[in-house]
Amino acid sequence: MAQAQRYCNNCGAPNSPDTAACFRCDVSFKITRPLPPQPLEPIDLTPAPIVAHLVPGQLLENRYCIVCQVGMGGFGAVYKAEDIKQQHRLVAVKEIGLSGLSPLQVIEATGAFNREVLLLTDLKHASIARMYAHFTDPEHWYLAMEFIEGETLEEYRLKAPGACLPLEQVLAFGIQLCAVLHYLHNQQPPIIFRDVKPSNIMRTADDRLYLIDFGVARYFRPGKSRDTIAFGSPGFAPPEQYGKAQTTTRSDIYSLGVMLYQLLTGVDPSLTPFRFIDLRVMDASLPAELDRLVMQMLEMEVDKRPTSMDIVRHELQRIADKQKVGAQPGHSSQSSPSRKTLSFSTQGLTRYIHREHRKGVLAVAWSPNGQRIASASEDETVQVWDALSGKDCFTYHNHANVVCGVVWSPDGKYIASASKDQTVQVWEAAYGPRWLRAAAMRTGFKYFTLAGHARGLQAVAWSPDGKYIALGCSDRTVQIWNAVNHRKVLTYSGHTGKVQAVAWSPDGKHLASGGNDNTVQVWDAMFQKGANPKQTAFTYRQHEDVIWAVAWSPDGQHIASASEDATVHVWQAV
Known part of the structure; x- marks a missing residue:
């Protein structure tokens, strides 16, 4: 022993x-x-205060226009900037300045920069800010990253009464962080974040969290007895991070436990490192099972902590679900349904909730075999996940603007996604970010691109035979493209506003389209030579506001249309 x-x-x-x-x-x-207890004293590599040298309007790399300074990093400043080559997309530019650093600080700044570039190049997760580019000049290194609008969790915590947060919110934060740390720990080799604390986490207005500093993260090396050098924040770093042992995934579990303890109690762990009174002594209203979990995460002996972040996440979710059930008020079983309202039973059981998108979800599509779901979002991604378990399969990151539509090919092999970046992209559903036909474009490789539609695409639909793709466009048209030879077949121009929805009839002979002109138009999609589809249109005009969605009944006899006027109409098709 x-x-x-x-x-x-x-x-x-x-x-x-x-x-x-x-x-x-x-x-x-x-x-x-x-x-008397003293805080830990990790190696202090903080340089003297740095004066930001970039000013608003200054251009870096001939593309990043500085808007303002938003923070300071360990060796430099952080700026908000616009990427003028990506439709003025907001980015965060992290600057590392070398002038004025000691030789040791230059070595450590170099290591931190290289680690962050190496790690972020391959990491794709909803709670990790994406790295777009890295570049240098003689005295500075730069990272151009996804801009997160918000504040650090530390700044948010300090504004709360007693510097602690409500139980429900802490549980939700813990579940989010478990998910992203579990993702890091499941990389090959595993990635240890090594500095989990509120000041290294960004919070947005809708309570989304992001890890923002990978400067001390490292790969786990099997068989290695200890880390090369001790890094960590006093109070948050586990004992092994300052000792003779190598940090492991359980080191992050310890640090997360410290952070949960601080968020729940307001206690500053740096004042008495490694010494924690039971949570329920600090606050008797906290659940006993949460007390047991957090105190287990804070065990000094590594082997006594939970074995994985996934275990911690499931336990936090169980506690959160129990809190919600206990908080539900009684409700009446009586109801008086309106004649104009179509409703479902309120007794339906939620199977799971997919929470990996960072912004609003605009479209969702089930694969033909029912095994996977694809969702398109304002966060510029398409996420594909298992329909039975809710487990993430992969995230498609190749769009440069909001993704408005997503659809599977009838055989389930491909996914088409339409975006306000003026492209529709078709890619292999089984392999994620690997597209079919490489054509060098300014924004990357595309299956095909649609030129001349500066206001972007709103909707996409695949024909039942898999041969054609219909696109609802912001320029008031519907375009039909051949999915085999990538050529445009025709343009329908019957609408007087943006086209927000398109749907093929089950037999593939007609298309229904709706949009900002408050109409649904049904038209011939047979593509006879010389035919003008506008002349064959039937227009449904009973809605009073924008049409957001249209769907055909399986027998092709009826169409359902959903509108901003708060109604769904079901009506006879052609």
Whole structure:
């Protein structure tokens, strides 16, 4: 059996039981009276205060126009900027300045920059800001990243009464962080974040969280006995991060436990590192099972902590679900349905909730075999996930603007996504970001691109035979493209406003389209030579506002249309 470790009363570092003095702080274990608790003192690599040298309007790399400074990093400033080559997309530009640094600081700044570039290049997760580019000049290094509008969790916490947050919110935050840390830990090799704390997490107005600093993260190296150098934040770093052992995925579990403890109690862990009173002693109203979980996460011995972030996430979710059930008020079983309202039973059981998108979800499509779901979002991604478990399969990141529509090919092999970046992109559903036909474009590789529609695409639909793709466009048209030879077949121009929805009839002979002109138009899609589809249109004019969605009944006899006027109309088709 392994000998128990002896923890230093001064710094908390683990030592062998027969050691006379702490290997880290050199305090003797022969002292009979404990020293007052002191915070950890990790290596301080913080340079002297840095004066930002970029000014609003300044252009970097001939594309990033500085808007303003939004923060300071360890070795430089962080700026809000516009990418003028990507439709003025907002980006965060992280700057590392080398002038004025000591030789040791240059080494560590170099390591932090290279680690962040290496890690962020391959990481794709809803709670990790995307890296768009990295570049240098003689005295600076830069990262251009996704701009997150919000504030750090530390800034948000300090505004709350007692510097602590409501239980329900802390549980939701914990579940989000478990998900992204589990993603990191499941990489090959696993990635250890090593600095989980509120100041390294951004919070948006809708309570979405993002990890923002990968400067001290590292890959786990099997068989390695210890880390090369100790990094960590006093109070949040586990004992092994300052000792002779290598940090592991359970090191992040410890740090997350500290953060949850702080969010629930308002206690500053840096004042008494490694010393935590039971949660329910601090606040008797907290659930006993949460107390047990957090205190287990804070175990000094690594092997006594939960074995994975997924286990922590499931336990936090169980506690959160239990809190919601207990908080539900009684409700009457009586109802008086309106003649104009079509409703479903309120007794339906939620199977799961997919929460990986960072912004609003605009479209969703089920695969033909029912095994997967694709969702398109304002966060510029399409996410594909397992329809039975809700588990993420992959995220498609190749769009440069809001993705408005998504559809599967009838055989389930491909996905088409339409975006306000003026493109429709067709890619292999089984492999994610691997598209069919490479054509070098300014925004990447596309299956095909639609030129001349500066206001973008709103909707997409695949014909039942898989040969054609219909696109609802912001220029008031519907375009039909051949999915085989990538050529446009025709343009329908019967609408007087943006086209927000398109749908093929089950036999593929007709299309229904609706949009901002408050109409649904049904027209011939047979493409006879010389035919003018506008002349064959039937127009449904009973809605009073924008048409957002249209759908055909399986027998092709009826059409359902959904509108901003708060109604769904079901009516006879052609």
